[in-house]
Amino acid sequence: MAKPPIENLPIIDISPFLDPECPAALQDLAARDIGYACQQYGFFYVKGHGIPNEKLDQIIALAREFFSLPMEEKEKIKRYDAGGPEGGDGARGYQGMGENITDGKRDVQEAVDFYREWGEDSDAEKNGPPFKTLHGPNLWPEKPEVIKPVYLDYIEKVKAIGKILVRAMGMALELPPSMEGATQESEDREIFVRNTDRCFWVMRLIGYPPLENQVGSREEGDIEEFSCGAHTDYGCLTLLLSDPTPSALQVQLRDGTWMNADPIKGAFVINIGDMIERWTNGVWKSTRHRVIHRGNNYRVSVPFFFEPNFDAVVKPLGECVQMTGGESLYEKTTYGKHLLGKVFGNFI
Ligand SMILES: N=C(N)NCCCC[C@H](N)C(=O)O
Ligand SMILES: O=C(O)CCC(=O)C(=O)O
Numbered sequence: 209m210a211k212p213p214i215e216n217l218p219i220i221d222i223s224p225f226l227d228p229e230c231p232a233a234l235q236d237l238a239a240r241d242i243g244y245a246c247q248q249y250g251f252f253y254v255k256g257h258g259i260p261n262e263k264l265d266q267i268i269a270l271a272r273e274f275f276s277l278p279m280e281e282k283e284k285i286k287r288y289d290a291g292g293p294e295g296g297d298g299a300r301g302y303q304g305m306g307e308n309i310t311d312g313k314r315d316v317q318e319a320v321d322f323y324r325e326w327g328e329d330s331d332a333e334k335n336g337p338p339f340k341t342l343h344g345p346n347l348w349p350e351k352p353e354v355i356k357p358v359y360l361d362y363i364e365k366v367k368a369i370g371k372i373l374v375r376a377m378g379m380a381l382e383l384p385p386s387m388e389g390a391t392q393e394s395e396d397r398e399i400f401v402r403n404t405d406r407c408f409w410v411m412r413l414i415g416y417p418p419l420e421n422q423v424g425s426r427e428e429g430d431i432e433e434f435s436c437g438a439h440t441d442y443g444c445l446t447l448l449l450s451d452p453t454p455s456a457l458q459v460q461l462r463d464g465t466w467m468n469a470d471p472i473k474g475a476f477v478i479n480i481g482d483m484i485e486r487w488t489n490g491v492w493k494s495t496r497h498r499v500i501h502r503g504n505n506y507r508v509s510v511p512f513f514f515e516p517n518f519d520a521v522v523k524p525l526g527e528c529v530q531m532t533g534g535e536s537l538y539e540k541t542t543y544g545k546h547l548l549g550k551v552f553g554n555f556i
């Protein structure tokens with residue numbers, strides 16, 4: 209059962225990182241708050257990020273407008289990947305209601321996925337066609353007309369926030385939990401920054417109709433349908449933007465109970481992903497979350513996944529291994545391998 213809101217997720221103001229004049233001590237304080245949130249919840253809210261509310265509202269409105277189009281129009285960008293398996297089926301583009309599965313069940317949602325664009329940032333990357341799996345171009349809808357330029361601009365802005373956050377997380381790792389400032393020299397406080405300089409981001413537009421299965425008690429065992437089943441995210445950080453619908457997104461606390469993480473106007477809900485858990489040897493966990501949308505409205509969310517570089521090598525950091533008793537809990541992997549292991553198992 210969802211827990212009443214006794215606890216609240218931390219709300220962190222990241223404006224000290226946007227201001228070049230800001231005293232380092234204030235940045236250290238914000239970084240320490242982020243470190244605490246990562247350790248305690250793996251989830252937090254971020255405000256003071258500089259993206260105006262009108263822009264955020266426009267992102268949600270355009271996604272809503274896309275989902276309201278006739279199926280014929282939506283299917284013009286039906287899921288396809290130039291480098292996908294079996295020469296067709298793929299991850300980019302539109303996925304119809306119930307096509308995505310989590311934990312073996314169909315999620316009650318429709319969605320569109322965009323990934324880091326082929327050739328983004330550097331010409332050297334224009335290595336296709338033929339494309340490597342997941343390395344092709346995106347499928348942009350023709351309608352609404354402004355969706356592509358508005359979203360491309362938004363992606364640059366959220367990438368910049370992602371960068372600020374991973375930098376702060378690197379700082380937080382070397383700051384001890386007491387208030388004495390940076391006394392330890394970190395093995396590598398820039399580890400997350402370096403490994404995201406060619407961030408293999410994903411942006412997902414999601415539309416959730418109300419769940420029909422409203423009868424019966426709402427005890428845990430009785431939930432038959434999920435808008436999105438319980439899962440962890442795959443990479444570094446998720447920056448979630450959603451419409452104002454309350455009681456939909458739930459976060460699992462360390463004691464196993466579920467707490468609503470309702471939207472706060474103008475703030476992002478941030479959570480850390482599997483690669484951060486691996487780098488920190490589990491000091492910061494990739495927290496399970498799920499969506500149960502039982503309201504009457506059509507809910508829209510747009511998570512942006514700020515991820516490591518596709519080829520980033522991920523293995524537990526020496527100092528985190530020491531912190532956790534000396535045993536490395538995860539095998540070395542690359543983000544790309546982890547992602548590929550997840551993505552194509554997601555479709556029915
Ligand atoms: N790129 C990310 N993280 N997307 C989130 C998808 C979460 C659910 C997915 N069906 C799963 O089972 O993992
Ligand atoms: O829609 C939401 O609130 C969360 C979606 C989510 O967790 C995901 O797509 O990974």
Ligand SMILES: [Fe+2]
Binds near residue numbers: 439441497
């Ligand atoms: Fe998620």
